[in-house]
Amino acid sequence: MIEICDIRFRWDSEAPVVLNIPSFQILAGELVFLEGPSGSGKTTLLNLLSGMVLPEQGSVSVNGEIITRLTDGARDRFRADHIGVMFQMFNLIPYLSPLANVTLPCSFSSRRSTMAAKNGGSLASEASRLLTRMQLDDVATINSPAYQLSIGQQQRVAAARSLIGSPELIIVDEPTSALDNEACQMFIKLLFEEVKKAEMTLIFISHDTRLAEYFDRRISLVDINQIA
Amino acid sequence: MKYMNVGSIIHLSILSLLNRRLAVLLSICAIAVSVSLIFTVEKLRQDAKRSFADTISDTDLIVGARSGSVQLLLYSVFRIGNATNNISWRSYRSISDRDDVLWSIPISLGDSHRGFRVMGTTRDYFEYYRFGRGKMLELDGGKPFDDVFDAVLGAEVAADLGYKLDQRMIIAHGIGKGGFTKHDDKPFRVAGILKRTGTPVDRTVHISLAGITAIHVDWKAGAPIPGMSISADAVRKMDLTPRSITAFLLGLKSRLGAFKALREINNFSKEPLLAVLPGVALQELWDLMSTAETALRAISIVVVFGGLLGMLTMLLTNLNERRREMAILRAVGARPHHVAGLFVTEAILITIAGIVGGLCLFYAGLFLFQPVIEDIYGLFISVTAPTVNDLMILLYLLAGSVVAGLIPAVMAYRQSLSDGIIVRN
Numbered sequence: 001m002i003e004i005c006d007i008r009f010r011w012d013s014e015a016p017v018v019l020n021i022p023s024f025q026i027l028a029g030e031l032v033f034l035e036g037p038s039g040s041g042k043t044t045l046l047n048l049l050s051g052m053v054l055p056e057q058g059s060v061s062v063n064g065e066i067i068t069r070l071t072d073g074a075r076d077r078f079r080a081d082h083i084g085v086m087f088q089m090f091n092l093i094p095y096l097s098p099l100a101n102v103t104l105p106c107s108f109s110s111r112r113s114t115m116a117a118k119n120g121g122s123l124a125s126e127a128s129r130l131l132t133r134m135q136l137d138d139v140a141t142i143n144s145p146a147y148q149l150s151i152g153q154q155q156r157v158a159a160a161r162s163l164i165g166s167p168e169l170i171i172v173d174e175p176t177s178a179l180d181n182e183a184c185q186m187f188i189k190l191l192f193e194e195v196k197k198a199e200m201t202l203i204f205i206s207h208d209t210r211l212a213e214y215f216d217r218r219i220s221l222v223d224i225n226q227i228a
Numbered sequence: 229m230k231y232m233n234v235g236s237i238i239h240l241s242i243l244s245l246l247n248r249r250l251a252v253l254l255s256i257c258a259i260a261v262s263v264s265l266i267f268t269v270e271k272l273r274q275d276a277k278r279s280f281a282d283t284i285s286d287t288d289l290i291v292g293a294r295s296g297s298v299q300l301l302l303y304s305v306f307r308i309g310n311a312t313n314n315i316s317w318r319s320y321r322s323i324s325d326r327d328d329v330l331w332s333i334p335i336s337l338g339d340s341h342r343g344f345r346v347m348g349t350t351r352d353y354f355e356y357y358r359f360g361r362g363k364m365l366e367l368d369g370g371k372p373f374d375d376v377f378d379a380v381l382g383a384e385v386a387a388d389l390g391y392k393l394d395q396r397m398i399i400a401h402g403i404g405k406g407g408f409t410k411h412d413d414k415p416f417r418v419a420g421i422l423k424r425t426g427t428p429v430d431r432t433v434h435i436s437l438a439g440i441t442a443i444h445v446d447w448k449a450g451a452p453i454p455g456m457s458i459s460a461d462a463v464r465k466m467d468l469t470p471r472s473i474t475a476f477l478l479g480l481k482s483r484l485g486a487f488k489a490l491r492e493i494n495n496f497s498k499e500p501l502l503a504v505l506p507g508v509a510l511q512e513l514w515d516l517m518s519t520a521e522t523a524l525r526a527i528s529i530v531v532v533f534g535g536l537l538g539m540l541t542m543l544l545t546n547l548n549e550r551r552r553e554m555a556i557l558r559a560v561g562a563r564p565h566h567v568a569g570l571f572v573t574e575a576i577l578i579t580i581a582g583i584v585g586g587l588c589l590f591y592a593g594l595f596l597f598q599p600v601i602e603d604i605y606g607l608f609i610s611v612t613a614p615t616v617n618d619l620m621i622l623l624y625l626l627a628g629s630v631v632a633g634l635i636p637a638v639m640a641y642r643q644s645l646s647d648g649i650i651v652r653n
Contacts (some may be wrong), residue, residue: 052558073563080561087559090552095247096240107236108561145247161560 001169001201002026002049007058009044018044019055020226026217028168031195031202033212036221042205045221046173049203050083051075063168080109084162084200088174091158092146098139098153101146102127102160105167112165119166130160134190152183159191166198173205188214237566241573244553248546255539256581259625262535263586264593266528266621267614271594273521275609277514280306283427284477284506286358288486291315291323291493292475294500298516301509304335304475307345307428310403311337314472319499324476328489331356331479336440336470339411340403344385346433348440348473354380356479359427369393370420376438376464378419384430386421393418399433399443409452411443414460426608438468478503532625536632539578543571543636547643554644567644568637575633576626583622587614 004024010017018041026032036042047053048060051067052075059068063082067075079085084105092101103123106113113123120126131139134156139149146157155175162170172191176184188211195202204215212218245252284305292300293313302308324332333356336348354365354372370393373380381391391397395418401409416435424430442463446453458466480486486505493503554567591611598609614622 050559076558076561076563079559085559087555091556093240093553093556095243100243104557105560108566 001028001030001063002203003059003061005059005061007048007055007060009041009048009053009055017056017227019048021058021224022226024224026201026203028201029199031192031214031216032204033215033218034203034205034221035207035209035212035218036225037207040221041225041227042221043173046085046171046205049169049171050085051079077109080105081111082167082169084164084167084170086155086158086162086170086172086175089151089154089178091161092149092154094147095145097143098131098136098146098149098157099124099127099142101157102130102164104161106165109165112167114165116165127160127164130163130194131157133194134160135186136160151178152187155179155187156190159187159194163194163198163200166200169201169203170195171203171205174207175204176206176208176211184208184211237569237573238577241570241577244570245574245577248542251542251546252578255535255542255578256585258538259532259535259579259582260585260589262528262532263583263622263625264589265531267586267590267618268593269524269528270618270621271590271609273524274615279426279608280513281510282360283429284358285360285362286479287477287506288480288483289478289490289493289503290475290506290509291320291478291501291503294502297502297504297509298512300475300502300504301506301513303337304477305428305506307337307347307432311474314474315476315501316472316499317470319496319501320473320476322498323493323496323501324478326489328480328482328485329478330481333357333477334437334470334473335475335477336437336472337474338403339399339401339440339443341385341397341399341433342389344382344388344431344433345403346379346399346435346440348435348437348470350437353434357429357477359425359429363425365425365429366423368421368423370418373419373434373436373439375417375419376436376442376468377414377416377460378435378439379416380420380422380434381418382422382428382430382432382434383424385433386418391418391421393421397433399435401443413457414443414463426602437470437473441468441470442466532628535582536579536625536628539575539629540632540635543575543633544639547636547639550640551643551647554640555647558644558647564641564644568634568641571637571640572630572633575629575636579626579629583625 002025004021006023007019007021008017009019034042034045044053048055049062051070054068059066061067062078065078067078070078092098093104096104103116106116106123116123116126120129131137136153136156139153139157146154149157155178159175162172176187179187191202192214204211290300290304292304293311293315295312299309299312303311320332320334323329331352333349333353337345339346351372357365368383370380379397385391396415397418398410398412398415401411416439422429442460445463445466446458478489480489490503490505493501557567558564594609594611598611602608
């Protein structure tokens with residue numbers, strides 16, 4: 001699913017090398033827990049995998065496509081079509097309703113739009129199905145802006161958004177850091193159910209090692225990143 | 229592939245604008261006010277010009293004492309300012325008797341009635357004077373003056389002073405609102421009232437040349453001759469041919485002869501005279517006013533610029549708060565130009581709303597104030613659809629809004645490239 005080959009990355013030519021990964025793979029359908037202390041390059045890796053930045057050398061391939069060879073536009077399109085992303089917090093466009101936030105990726109990807117419509121009958125019904133799966137039945141019908149939701153609710157809406165239209169790869173960056181333990185457990189449970197059902201690959205970035213036991217594989221960025 | 233179509237960007241922009249409705253509304257208001265101001269300035273400019281140009285029609289030459297052509301035009305036709313000198317009746321006779329002259333209207337100014345100017349003329353005035361596109365003067369009631377002490381009022385004079393036919397009125401010497409010596413020994417009678425013309429005629433009291441002579445018969449050098457008083461009845465029996473008049477209008481048999489007549493009148497040997505073509509004098513007047521026009525335009529442009537700056541400030545202020553929003557959009561697959569497009573679209577939407585608001589404001593004001601302006605300033609403002617010129621202004625404004633929107637757009641574009649998918653705090 002993911003194949004990294006001999007990449008080096010720095011933010012500009014003067015800056016120190018942040019990532020130097022000779023080789024790293026993730027198989028399709030794997031649920032990977034990626035840990036690392038802050039400053040170890042987790043966010044940079046996320047940017048590389050999603051095609052937001054390019055490495056100085058080496059190649060990154062996702063879902064069989066060598067994304068480091070694509071043009072800027074093609075990478076943006078590739079991300080829209082194949083990758084669902086979710087952050088630590090502030091995942092939602094504040095002025096859109098929860099439902100509109102969930103369907104947002106479908107405005108940028110006809111592939112995900114088609115998939116979502118196929119899965120749920122229509123875009124809106126697929127979005128409310130996902131929200132219901134995230135135990136947000138009451139939120140699906142809310143027409144007010146998303147910023148009125150609680151943080152836990154916002155994270156689950158964001159999860160639904162990353163899942164809509166079944167992208168092959170889901171990357172989540174510390175999605176549970178703002179949640180209490182109970183909400184965190186529930187979140188992971190719900191996320192896993194959907195990811196497994198749709199046979200997606202999941203990269204879960206976190207420094208909360210207690211969560212690692214739920215995953216197929218636990219990777220420490222410090223181990224694969226050979227800087228200095 | 230451009231899946232993110234223009235429609236969804238506009239949809240996103242609208243929701244984003246609604247989310248900040250107060251700031252957006254203020255920006256829209258600023259643009260609306262500037263649009264209505266620029267339209268008002270343009271309207272007044274065009275209609276004032278048209279109103280001026282419509283005051284005189286079918287007159288080939290205006291003749292007066294030698295001064296400036298604009299001054300001659302202003303005092304003889306628009307009742308603005310005063311003549312420096314009079315011209316002799318004999319000169320007038322000799323020119324109006326020329327073979328190429330079809331008609332002539334003598335004008336004698338210098339007196340007033342309660343702030344309205346009194347003009348001495350002949351009955352030819354009612355027959356030959358034309359305004360607008362060759363329209364004749366029409367009486368609303370009564371008849372043109374017949375007797376020495378008959379007066380024909382312009383529509384506004386009658387309306388303002390509430391004068392009816394046969395009412396008596398006293399004419400004052402000099403021009404102004406009182407404090408002048410009055411010709412109170414020789415009262416006039418309202419013989420007729422003219423229909424509204426939308427020209428200075430409405431604000432004029434017309435009497436016969438004989439009337440002018442009659443009220444000044446016992447005067448000398450602008451004051452009554454002490455100890456000499458001739459009654460109105462006695463005056464009627466005197467020879468009331470004027471010795472001088474202020475100016476006269478000429479209609480020629482052939483318009484082509486105007487230049488020849490002009491040259492000959494300007495070279496008139498017995499007295500220094502000035503003849504002008506009304507169109508040429510009007511053009512000179514426009515040239516004189518062009519500085520003021522340019523200044524007014526410059527001010528409106530600055531106001532429009534201010535409106536756009538207000539909008540730009542609002543868009544830039546929000547830029548930093550919206551970094552996460554941009555990162556989210558990028559994460560779900562938006563291209564940097566989609567992010568930029570969002571800002572440009574917002575600028576365009578605000579401007580369009582401002583233009584619509586401005587037009588509403590302008591037309592509402594036009595409907596509301598049109599009668600008032602006509603009443604007070606005698607300026608008839610027509611309610612018309614925006615002209616091509618107006619539409620061009622709006623087009624420039626829209627172009628300006630695109631430029632204003634591009635500034636935050638470029639910044640957001642760069643920001644979203646350097647932020648990557650995650651906004652680091």
